[in-house]
Amino acid sequence: MKYWLLKLGMYSASTIAITYLKGFRWWYLVIWAIVMIFVDIAIEKKFERQREQKDRNKAKKKYxxxxxxxxxxxxxxxxxxxxxxxxxxxxxxxxxxxxxxxxxxxxxxxxxxxxxxxxxxxxxxxxxxxxxxx
Structure with missing residues (x-):
């Protein structure tokens, strides 16, 4: 649940930022896109470890x-x-x-x-x- 809330928050912030950054030069949008990519990668890594641990615990319980x-x-x-x-x-x-x-x-x-x-x-x-x- 936290995973989807973080993703939704990230994309909402992205939409708001793009709306307000349009008035600035184009490179603000590029910087924002790069920041969003790094945030997305960090979220994926954090939750991937938790998913792997959950899968291992489920397998230990079943077998x-x-x-x-x-x-x-x-x-x-x-x-x-x-x-x-x-x-x-x-x-x-x-x-x-x-x-x-x-x-x-x-x-x-x-x-x-x-x-x-x-x-x-x-x-x-x-x-x-x-x-x-x-």
């Missing part, structure tokens, strides 16, 4: 297993079609999809896993997720 996963955790994913993905690395999730690193290899020198393939999985296709027992 509670996301609360237990940590970035870089090695897991086994069982899909509803019976397919089983073993030893994959959980990377991240966005809205309704989960990003997994498959075909992983352990690098002894760096003591980390190396990912050679990245795969997107729709969260609604996931039957269960099990952490790997070391």
């Amino acid at each position: 509670p297993f996301l609360n237990e996963l940590n970035e870089g955790q090695v897991i086994t994913v069982e899909l509803k079609n019976g397919e089983k993905l073993t030893d994959v690395i959980f990377l991240d999730y966005i809205k309704s999809e989960m990003l997994l690193g498959t075909e992983t290899e352990f690098n002894n020198e760096l003591e980390t896993y190396e990912v050679s393939e990245i795969r997107w999985i729709k969260l609604k296709r996931v039957e269960s997720i099990l952490p790997r027992a070391d």
